[in-house]
Amino acid sequence: MDLSTLAVFIPACFALNMAPGPNNLLSISNASRYGFVRACSGGIGRLLAFAIMIALAAVGLTAVLHTSELLFLGIKLVGAGYLFYLAVQLWRARPEGDDNEAGLASMSRAGLARQEFLVAIGNPKAILLFTAFLPQFVDRTGTVTQQFAVLGGLFLVLECIAIGLYCYMGIYARRLFARPSGKRLFNRMCAGLLASAASFLLVARRA
Incomplete structure (x- = not known):
């Protein structure tokens, strides 16, 4: 893989990493409620x-999603349902407990990781992204698996940077909405954004 390919891939990939999708919105919300380190974890x-x-x-297994409308619909419904569930929980959250020890302990790192995993794995558009985006930078005359590993590794590294930046946004938002009424407003704004993401997911179609 030559440097010219990477020079195009890295900025294009980072733009995708920084897109305000469901996981990035979740990172903002989690950082504002549980802190930077826990949200990043x-x-x-x-x-x-x-x-x-x-x-x-x-x-090549994701090609099944391109051909199976039923599988795509099933993953889409489960993913959207979970996003709606998170939105409701966030809407009903008590902002008074966000800064005390009990509020911070209410969700473990494992619990937050499970949330992030379920939101990501329940988004079929994210799955199809890798079959539509990564192959554009793969040289078919070379070792395809090795190139996928390099490109995938770079994607994950850039995703780590995106996670950190969005979590920092959440910390800034927590300071901005320091009062309980402000926290409630921020929680409900995030809940509305998650519900909107779920709605967009419901109307998503296979590319």
Whole structure:
């Protein structure tokens, strides 16, 4: 893989990493409620889900999603349902408990990682992204699996940067909405964005 390919891939990939999708919105919300370190740790779940998707794309299994409307619909409904569930939980959250020890302990790192994993793995458009985007930078005359590994690894590294940046946004938002009324407003704004993401997912079609 030559440097000219990477010079095009890295900025294009980072633009995708920074797109305000469901996982990035979740990172903002989690950072505002549980802190920067815990929210970043939860991003491990997202990285695991994306690593699985990249592996499936590398062996061609995601082609099944392109041909199976039923499978695509099933994953889409489960993913949208989980996003709606998170939106309702966030809407009903008590902002008074966000900064005390009990509020911070209400969700473990494993729990946040599980949230991130389920949101990522339940988005069929994310799965199809890897079959539509990564192959454009693969030289078919070379070792395809090795190139997928390099490109996938770079994607995950850039995703780590995106997680950190979005979690920092969440910390900034927590300071901006320091009062309980402000926290409630911020929680409900995030809940509305997650519900909107779920709605967009419901109307998504296979590319």
